[in-house]
Amino acid sequence: MLFQPPTLDDLDMQVIEQIDTFRKDMRYALREPRRWTGQLRRNLLAKAIQGSNSIEGYDVSDEDAVAAVEEEEPLSADEATWAEIRGYRTAMSYVLQLADDPHFELDQSLIRSLHYMMLAHDVLKSPGRYRLNSVFVVDESRDEIVYEGPDFQRVPELCQELVETIPQEQGAPNYVRAAMAHLNLVMIHPFREVNGRMARCLQTLILARDSIVAPEFSSIEEFLGKNTPDYYSVLGKVGQGAWNPGNSTRPWVKFILRAHHMQAQTVVGRLAEASYMWAQLEEIARRKRLPERSVPALYDCSLGLRMRRSSYLKLADVEERTATRDLQQIVDAGLFFTQGERRGRTYGATDELRLVRIEARTNKPRNRDPYEEMGGIRGILDDRGYQTGLPL
Numbered sequence: 424m425l426f427q428p429p430t431l432d433d434l435d436m437q438v439i440e441q442i443d444t445f446r447k448d449m450r451y452a453l454r455e456p457r458r459w460t461g462q463l464r465r466n467l468l469a470k471a472i473q474g475s476n477s478i479e480g481y482d483v484s485d486e487d488a489v490a491a492v493e494e495e496e497p498l499s500a501d502e503a504t505w506a507e508i509r510g511y512r513t514a515m516s517y518v519l520q521l522a523d524d525p526h527f528e529l530d531q532s533l534i535r536s537l538h539y540m541m542l543a544h545d546v547l548k549s550p551g552r553y554r555l556n557s558v559f560v561v562d563e564s565r566d567e568i569v570y571e572g573p574d575f576q577r578v579p580e581l582c583q584e585l586v587e588t589i590p591q592e593q594g595a596p597n598y599v600r601a602a603m604a605h606l607n608l609v610m611i612h613p614f615r616e617v618n619g620r621m622a623r624c625l626q627t628l629i630l631a632r633d634s635i636v637a638p639e640f641s642s643i644e645e646f647l648g649k650n651t652p653d654y655y656s657v658l659g660k661v662g663q664g665a666w667n668p669g670n671s672t673r674p675w676v677k678f679i680l681r682a683h684h685m686q687a688q689t690v691v692g693r694l695a696e697a698s699y700m701w702a703q704l705e706e707i708a709r710r711k712r713l714p715e716r717s718v719p720a721l722y723d724c725s726l727g728l729r730m731r732r733s734s735y736l737k738l739a740d741v742e743e744r745t746a747t748r749d750l751q752q753i754v755d756a757g758l759f760f761t762q763g764e765r766r767g768r769t770y771g772a773t774d775e776l777r778l779v780r781i782e783a784r785t786n787k788p789r790n791r792d793p794y795e796e797m798g799g800i801r802g803i804l805d806d807r808g809y810q811t812g813l814p815l
């Protein structure tokens with residue numbers, strides 16, 4: 424038996440309804456192709472990769488996360504971190520490919536293959552192969568074992584049950600199905616390492632398969648990266664340190680619904696921000712007599728990303744000499760400053776350019792916690808505010 428989905432209460436149903444409304448808002452904002460949509464999608468994917476890897480201590484800067492998506496070399500990440508990021512990027516690219524693949528099939532080989540993609544750079548860690556020993560989760564911040572996975576001999580049978588169960592849950596809201604797949608994979612802990620990232624990637628895959636918006640807009644990996652202590656706490660509460668599939672999964676599902684709700688607010692806010700900023704940047708480019716093709720680069724830098732000439736070439740779709748001329752023009756216009764020399768040179772936004780983003784965020788509302796009335800994350804962890812009499 425695997426961990427079972429809980430019965431949803433009225434509040435959960437309201438939260439799901441609100442997430443669906445955010446998704447519709449996203450779809451509405453994306454219905455016409457805008458010039459900034461591609462960059463926003465790329466940035467969201469970069470944030471998902473960055474978030475999922477930061478949970479395991481592989482931290483990369485915003486521009487390196489974008490470089491990973493763009494298949495460029497990093498500016499600052501060390502070799503070991505970059506290998507992990509690249510592996511995750513490959514697995515996520517495959518997830519994006521599978522999102523609308525008519526021949527899609529979820530089976531154990533797919534799970535093992537995604538694991539191989541993430542860890543192919545380190546054969547000593549058995550990429551793509553189930554563990555042949557016991558496994559423990561250590562909470563590094565407390566230097567404490569917080570979980571022991573089930574006996575390794577049960578891994579193939581439990582993974583088989585998992586891949587068979589996911590399609591059978593078709594009636595359940597997709598956020599719940601994806602959350603349960605995440606929970607069960609992380610609790611089975613089928614691999615020696617990289618179980619957390621695998622579970623988060625599987626969740627993104629399931630959302631991608633039946634989501635009404637593109638996977639980059641529905642992933643909660645960024646949220647989990649920013650709320651890691653809560654994520655660990657809720658897993659600790661549900662698992663109670665061992666394979667206990669009879670335990671209530673209610674705190675977990677509430678935690679994940681809350682994550683979707685709050686991440687969706689972030690994404691809707693970013694869509695509005697991108698639309699506002701783009702209009703401002705076009706106006707600035709016109710006023711400063713900069714070519715219109717420079718707007719995507721102005722947008723990236725105003726978000727705080729550093730830019731290389733090679734990135735400018737791609738964004739503006741120009742030749743080397745034109746790129747050099749354009750970049751110099753932007754520097755002369757007081758919008759970019761330079762750092763480093765020759766091939767190592769990067770460009771960043773001056774205060775004047777950064778102001779565009781600051782203005783865009785001035786009246787941004789604070790993200791609302793949909794479970795506020797039951798005490799937010801504390802209430803979820805303390806099991807406060809649940810309706811009585813519901814089965815687990």
Ligand SMILES: Nc1ncnc2c1ncn2[C@@H]1O[C@H](COP(=O)(O)OP(=O)(O)OP(=O)(O)O)[C@@H](O)[C@H]1O
Nearest residue numbers: 479560569570609616617618619620655658659662
């Ligand atoms: N108390 C817990 N019970 C069950 N699973 C947990 C618990 N705390 C954290 N986890 C999960 O275990 C993952 C980390 O597992 P572990 O430390 O074994 O690293 P890993 O399996 O190598 O994964 P990664 O590659 O993502 O580092 C976390 O990302 C989280 O998903």
